[in-house]
Amino acid sequence: MSTTTTFLIESMAILGGLGLAVGLMLIFASKKFKVETNPLVEEIISVLPGVNCGACGYAGCSDFAERVVNENAPITGCPVGGFDVAKEIGGIMGQEVAEGEKQYPFIKCHGGLNCVDRFEYVGFEDCKAVMMLSDGEKGCSYGCMGRGTCVRACPFDALYIGDDRLPQVNKYLCTSCGLCITSCPNDVLAFAKESEKIHVRCVSHDKGKAVKEVCTVGCIGCKICEKNCPEQAITVTDFLAVIDQDKCTACGICVEKCPQNTIEAR
Amino acid sequence: MEKALLAIFLEGVFIKNFLIIQFLGLCSFVGVTKDVKSAAGMAGAVVFVMALAATASYMIYTYILVPTTMTFLDLISFIVVIAALVQLVEFVVRKNIPALYRSLGIYLPLITTNCAVLGVVMLNVQSEYNFIQSVVFGISAGIGFTIVMLMMSAIRERSSFVRTPSSIKGLPLAFLIATMLSLAFVNYFWVIPI
Known part of the structure; x- marks a missing residue:
C-alpha cells in the first residue's frame, strides 16, 4: 500500500472515529439528561x-x-x-371555545392638528418625554401627543402616525395584544369592538370654555347628545360624553347633533 | 517561548479583541446587541463555551492529532468537538439548572457555529500555547467579547433616543457605532503598543 493511501485511510479513521465517539456521547447524554416534559x-x-x-x-x-x-x-x-x-x-x-369578537385599539382623541400647541417642543421624540415637560406641548393635557410611543410599542408594525399627527391602526396587522394601550402615558388608547360604531373621540374633562380655546373638536360637555339620544345611551359626566355601547343602536343622531363633531361614526 | 499569563490575558481581552480588532463573531455582534440584557446573556454563554472549547480542543489536538501527525485535520475536528460540546452542555444545563437554561440556554445553539469560538482554538494552536495558557486565552477572549458586547448594546440602547435620518436608522447606525468603537480600540491597544 502506498503512503498516500495509508495517509488517506488514517485521516478518515481518525475523523470518523472522532465523529462516532462524539455522536455516541451525545446519544448517551440525550438519554441520560432527558427532561420529562408533557x-x-x-x-x-x-x-x-x-x-x-x-x-x-x-x-x-x-x-x-x-x-x-x-x-x-x-x-x-x-x-x-x-x-x-x-x-x-x-x-x-379537549376543551370547547366560544368565538369572541375581535377588538382593536381605538384612539380616543381627535386633537392632533386640531389642537393648539402651547410651545415648540425640541427633544426626545417620545410621548413620555414630551409629557415630562409641563404636561406636553399640546394645549390639552388629556389628549394624544402624537410622538408614537404606541407605534414603537407595537411588535407587529400595526400602528403608524398619520398625516393628522394621530396614530392609525392597521387592522390587518393588529393582533389585539394591547401593548400599545398599556404603553400610552395619557391613556388615550382603548379597545373597541368592531361592531361598536359610534365613538366619542375625546378624553378631556376640562370645562367647555377651556376645551374650545385649545381644540376645535374636543367635547365641551354641552349635553346636546345626552338630550337627543333616543336610547339614553349617552351620559355626560365631568364635561365628557360617554357612550354605553350596550345600549347604543348606532342611529347616528348624536353624530349629527354634536356641535364640535366630537362624536364620530365609523 | 513562555509568555506570562497576564500578557496572554490582556492580549485576549484588548489587543486581540475578537469582535473589534479581529472581526470574528460579528453575526452576534450586530444581531444580539439590541438591548443590554440579551447581549449580557449571549456574552455569558460565550465566555463559558470559549473556556470549554479551549480545554477540549487542546486535549484533542495534543493527544489525538499530534501523535498521529494529523494536525492538518485541526479545523474540521475542532468544529465537530465544539458543536458536540455545546450540545452536551445544553443537555446538562437543561436537566440540572433550569433557571440558567432559561436565561442562557437560547443563546447556546447560536454559539455552536460562532467563528469567534473557533478563532480562539485556532489561535491557541497557532500560538503553540500550553494547556493553562490556552484556557486563560479562551477565558480572556470571552471577557473581551463581553466588554465589547455590553458597550455596543448600551450605546445602541441610548442611540434609539437620538433623532437619526431614516436612511441610517437600525443596522446602518449599528455599523457606524461599530466603526467608532473599533477605531477607539485599535488606536488604544494596537497602534500604541503596550
Missing part, C-alpha cells in the same frame, strides 16, 4: 404564534403553554392568536 406543552407551543410578546401575561409562548397544561391558564389567553389559536389549543386540551 407532550401537550410541545403541541401547544407549535400552534402558538411564537412572537413571545408577553401579551398573555406570561414570560413568552413556551411559558404560556406550560401554564395552560399545568396550571389551568385560560386557553383563550393568547390575544395575538385570537380565536383560531384558541380553537387549536382547545382541540389539544
Whole structure:
C-alpha cells in the first residue's frame, strides 16, 4: 500500500472515529439528561404564534403553554392568536371555545392638528418625554401627543402616525395584544369592538370654555347628545360624553347633533 | 517561548479583541446587541463555551492529532468537538439548572457555529500555547467579547433616543457605532503598543 493511501485511510479513521465517539456521547447524554416534559406543552407551543410578546401575561409562548397544561391558564389567553389559536389549543386540551369578537385599539382623541400647541417642543421624540415637560406641548393635557410611543410599542408594525399627527391602526396587522394601550402615558388608547360604531373621540374633562380655546373638536360637555339620544345611551359626566355601547343602536343622531363633531361614526 | 499569563490575558481581552480588532463573531455582534440584557446573556454563554472549547480542543489536538501527525485535520475536528460540546452542555444545563437554561440556554445553539469560538482554538494552536495558557486565552477572549458586547448594546440602547435620518436608522447606525468603537480600540491597544 502506498503512503498516500495509508495517509488517506488514517485521516478518515481518525475523523470518523472522532465523529462516532462524539455522536455516541451525545446519544448517551440525550438519554441520560432527558427532561420529562408533557407532550401537550410541545403541541401547544407549535400552534402558538411564537412572537413571545408577553401579551398573555406570561414570560413568552413556551411559558404560556406550560401554564395552560399545568396550571389551568385560560386557553383563550393568547390575544395575538385570537380565536383560531384558541380553537387549536382547545382541540389539544379537549376543551370547547366560544368565538369572541375581535377588538382593536381605538384612539380616543381627535386633537392632533386640531389642537393648539402651547410651545415648540425640541427633544426626545417620545410621548413620555414630551409629557415630562409641563404636561406636553399640546394645549390639552388629556389628549394624544402624537410622538408614537404606541407605534414603537407595537411588535407587529400595526400602528403608524398619520398625516393628522394621530396614530392609525392597521387592522390587518393588529393582533389585539394591547401593548400599545398599556404603553400610552395619557391613556388615550382603548379597545373597541368592531361592531361598536359610534365613538366619542375625546378624553378631556376640562370645562367647555377651556376645551374650545385649545381644540376645535374636543367635547365641551354641552349635553346636546345626552338630550337627543333616543336610547339614553349617552351620559355626560365631568364635561365628557360617554357612550354605553350596550345600549347604543348606532342611529347616528348624536353624530349629527354634536356641535364640535366630537362624536364620530365609523 | 513562555509568555506570562497576564500578557496572554490582556492580549485576549484588548489587543486581540475578537469582535473589534479581529472581526470574528460579528453575526452576534450586530444581531444580539439590541438591548443590554440579551447581549449580557449571549456574552455569558460565550465566555463559558470559549473556556470549554479551549480545554477540549487542546486535549484533542495534543493527544489525538499530534501523535498521529494529523494536525492538518485541526479545523474540521475542532468544529465537530465544539458543536458536540455545546450540545452536551445544553443537555446538562437543561436537566440540572433550569433557571440558567432559561436565561442562557437560547443563546447556546447560536454559539455552536460562532467563528469567534473557533478563532480562539485556532489561535491557541497557532500560538503553540500550553494547556493553562490556552484556557486563560479562551477565558480572556470571552471577557473581551463581553466588554465589547455590553458597550455596543448600551450605546445602541441610548442611540434609539437620538433623532437619526431614516436612511441610517437600525443596522446602518449599528455599523457606524461599530466603526467608532473599533477605531477607539485599535488606536488604544494596537497602534500604541503596550
